[in-house]
Amino acid sequence: MFKERYRILYYITVALFIVYVLFLVWVILFKMEFSLSRIEHVRTYNLIPFYYEQNQNSGFHHSEVRNNILAFIPLGIYLSSLFPKQGFMRRAAIIFAFSLALECSQFALAVGRFDITDLITNTIGGIAGAGICLIIYSLIRDKAKGGMIAAIPADVLTILAVGVMVLMLLLN
Numbered sequence: 001m002f003k004e005r006y007r008i009l010y011y012i013t014v015a016l017f018i019v020y021v022l023f024l025v026w027v028i029l030f031k032m033e034f035s036l037s038r039i040e041h042v043r044t045y046n047l048i049p050f051y052y053e054q055n056q057n058s059g060f061h062h063s064e065v066r067n068n069i070l071a072f073i074p075l076g077i078y079l080s081s082l083f084p085k086q087g088f089m090r091r092a093a094i095i096f097a098f099s100l101a102l103e104c105s106q107f108a109l110a111v112g113r114f115d116i117t118d119l120i121t122n123t124i125g126g127i128a129g130a131g132i133c134l135i136i137y138s139l140i141r142d143k144a145k146g147g148m149i150a151a152i153p154a155d156v157l158t159i160l161a162v163g164v165m166v167l168m169l170l171l172n
Contacts, residue, residue: 006145006148009148009151009152010082010148012155013078013081013082013148013151013154013155014082016078016154016155016158016159017078017082017158019158019162020074020075020078020154020158020161021075023158023161023162023165024071024072024075024102025102027071028102028106028112029102029105029106029109029111029112030111031111031112032165039111040111041110041111042110042111042112042113043107043110043113044107044113044114045107045113045114045115046113046114046115046116046117047116048116049116049117049120050065050117051117064117064118064121065117065121068117068118068121068122068125069121069122069124069125069128070125071122071125072095072099072121072122072123072124072125072126072129073125073126073128073129073132073154074129074154074157074158075095075098075125075126075129076091076095076125076126076127076128076129076130076131076132076133077129077130077132077133077150077151077153077154078129078151078154079091079094079095079126079129079130080129080130080133080134080147080150081133081147081148081150081151081154082147082151084137084146084147088130088134091126091130092123092126092127092130095122095123095126095127095130096119096123096126098126099118099119099122099123099126100119102122103115103118103119129154132150133146133147133150136149136150
């Protein structure tokens with residue numbers, strides 16, 4: 001009985017992981033726009049961690065740091081849930097590489113700025129998600145079962161985030 005539920009939940013989680021990744025790319029690269037002409041074309045970079053230029057409302061941007069961390073927590077949960085046999089360091093490397101690819105893409109496509117702070121905070125968020133799964137694994141002992149239990153909040157958050165965005169788009 002559990003194996004059948006596990007398989008169904010696994011396929012739902014795979015589908016929602018794909019939706020999550022596409023959603024994240026859309027938010028980060030395309031700034032939630034459907035037309036590239038409406039995206040501000042910027043090709044800059046910041047290699048100083050947690051540094052913000054004077055014209056960006058100087059000071060530490062708590063909300064940006066928080067949002068980046070929160071946005072990437074599901075990535076760590078999904079990777080841990082879908083690939084429980086991969087080691088923690090390998091998942092951390094994948095999270096870092098994915099974030100680096102997004103940051104480099106923003107610069108290459110001139111749709112944003114490569115920011116080392118984003119790379120750091122995105123990676124911290126993903127690692128936090130993987131850490132949440134490690135805690136669940138230690139409590140449940142069965143990695144497959146623990147992974148699927150950990151995936152449920154990520155699945156729900158993905159559905160809610162996409163639902164809110166769809167609602168916002170329909171109301172505009």
